[in-house]
Amino acid sequence: MKMWTIHDKMGFSPGHSVECKNRIEVRDPQDDSLIATVPAVTAEGMQKAVDRAAEGAKIAAETPVHQRISVLYGTADRIASRREEFATLIAREGSKTIREARKEVDRAVETIRISGEEARRIQGETISFDQMPGGENRLGGFYRFPVGLVGAITPFNDPLNLVAHKVGPAVASGNAVIVKPASVTPLSALKLWEVMQEAGLPASVFSVVPGRGTEVGDILVQHRSVRMLSFTGGVDAGREIVRKAGVKKVSMELGSNCPAIVLDDADLSSAVESCISGAFWAAGQNCLKVQRIYIEDSCYPDFLEQFVFCAQQYRVGNKLSEETDMGPLITRREAERVDRWVKEAIKEGATLCCGGKLDGAYYTPTVLTDVPEGSRLEREEVFGPVVCLYPVRDAEEAVQRANRTDFGLQAGVFTRDLDKAFNLVQRLDVGGVMVNDSSDYRIDAMPFGGVKQSGLGREGVRFAIGEMTETKVVCFRLGS
Template sequence: MLKEAYPYYLANEAVFANQDLKVIDKYNGEVATSVAKAGADVIDKAIQAAEDAQPAMTAMPAYERQAVLEHCVKRFQERFDEIALALCLEAGKPIKDAEGEVTRLIDTFKIAAEESVRIEGEVLNLEITPRAKGYQGMTKKVPIGPCSFISPFNFPLNLAAHKVAPAIAAGCTFVLKPASRTPIGALIIGEILAETTLPKGAFSILPCSRDGADLFTVDERLKLLSFTGSPEIGWELKAKAGKKPVILELGGNAACVVDEGADLDDAITRIIFGAYYQSGQSCISVQRIIVHESLYDEFKERFVAEVKALKSGDPKNRDTFIGPMIAESEAVRLKTWVDEAVAAGASLLAGGERDGAMLQATVLENAPANSAINEEEAFGPVTVLSKFSDFDEALTSVNNSKFGLQAGIFTRDIYKIQKAWDVLDVGGVVIGDVPSWRVDNMPYGGVKDSGLGREGIKYAIEDMTETRLLVIRNPNG
């Protein structure tokens, strides 16, 4: 169960300053616990502490940073059930999904521990012209400096881990603002980091209100901003961030193509998972399903039947597949989009009803191209079916979106695989599976309104380090 109250972490230390932030059990709507909330003065102190600690963090040997990350892995494993239940309560995530996220949290810190001792430079041959005779070049990677992280509600553990773990591996101090709706996972990470030998001030984890968090973006002492969340907020923060580099992991409207000859048993099983796991609240959740006309009728019949059979209810029950959305207001928004699409001519094949924050697993067919459910990010348990006759037409449909995060293609044709990889304007193409698939060492990120940059530990470390050149002249050379 959750503790009665949680602190924030300022300069590595727990501070029970107040109990101003109430965390709601997303299934029953009751207050589950209270969290200390930081104001602008505390955020300022945290940034100063991170700046002051950066020289010691930079000097920390790689093996010591690796030991910190390995300690976290061990403690996450020891507290696995506790962390999973906390996630289930604060996020409304079905317990099996919560356990899966704790597993990914552990994987992410394991990968970071491995990468922490692989941050290497190179020797350059500068003698490319007679004037460079006797010159040699070398590069090394150095930490970019104090980093600012803002993480979202839908993966409170793992998306925070994808910022925190590479920062430690790279030798960067940081301040983290977790989502106010789901701060507990990040605070448990903070509790475990506080057990380690990180220099004092190396990290702060500060739940706070959005209007009090401007320093996370505008403060020039912070040398990088990494934000995961909505496109509207992300692009706004980038415009305000000043000189610092900005990494944005934003929304999606992921499409999945089922081509002729695909294994329907496999495709339906995977798309059910990819569309409805954790109630569709993932930026790579399957939203648009585009099926070849030769398979369409059978796919539709079987898919709809399986969607209707998904069990909704209390996320603590192990047989629950569909839990609550993060807030009733989000369920109301998505129900409105469904109703608007139906009024504009879409067919409702399954679901569509709402009870509080619970929205039924929903399937629409032929929603108008300009409907919100087609154009925007649903971020909930709704899919839209359509058919195609020509593969190039299907690829055009996938690209007909302002988003470009990942796409899934079920095909056995190697030439179509190559064509999809060449043509699709997305950050990643997944063949034989859903766009919702992700493993934590791969480069992950999008184009267009889906963001800038890539996460995945190795790739995040590249953003959190800078290349420093050394040139040596041999006057006798």
């Protein structure tokens, strides 16, 4: 297997290096083989990186829009030309199969290109100051300016595209950005850094700082030079960030426990196909994954039979094989946690329809029924290849049960009836409703985020740019 070489200075400005005696080993979760080692940056190293990036923020703000566009388009072109290299890197360091990884590369290209397009559309508006008495001789409006330095903390499950969703909008809007990638999957972020340097991005504008969160996270979160934090990860970590951040902008995507609702007039085969993909894509390690499915009584037996059959056909194995549908979880420890949750649910009265088998970091696609109310699998985010099916009397019961969690990212609804669809769209407490698709559908241009404990703010390039900029009002008092 190829061994990736990561230069110790990667992610830092030329001419500056940070002493890193310790290293982070990046291992393939499939067989625990060593892929690469990267520097384990210390708190002191993160402090130096922030200081340099604060200077980079001045450069970024002064960079003309046409240059930002050129860098972003150039980056997208370079990623596209190295599609297989990026895909193999994503598959090796994470959980995705090679087919899933190629799709992530394609999405990252789209995210960066959209960022280039949106850079030219950051606009303001005029204000009619004469709407108030005394404002007759005033003329002006508002425009948007960059916040300065954005701190981004990214997870392991989309190691390239979720980084692109933070870096692309930051660069487009004239900010500097520091990315602290997940320690288990830092290589894709570092490769993106390398490509953006080739495309002409000033070195201090974008930094990747690999390190352990307990060592470097507080520096990034609390530093006064960091004017905005963009975080994707777990709820507990999100709460800690909010508590420590102080007065600065914060945008968070904190996961979910996504429901799907299947009504009796739905196309069952299409609903099954969508929900199977939504439940088991990337081994279920996806904030949009389908975790709970509520099916009307009359079609429940047929749906259950088809769903279990398809889950049993899902091919688990070598990530780099074109025939594989699902690879391992990110670590053996995570697979063991998922197994504990499933066994706990079974002990509480749930029925195991298929799956439930642990083999190292692999966990087979698992379908449960009769999961009792209040079970951890019903309340919390499993982040693994497990899905719970429930029969319901009608749409009313389905929506009530779907809303019965502290999360609210996205939901899927399957019906041919527009009236029923619109009713559920209005009543589901989520940030997005996908009609005749599972919750696991997203394009990179749409606003993306949730309600309740699923997060704060919205991603999606144009909407992230809104989060990463401030509004400045300008008013001229004219001569009488």
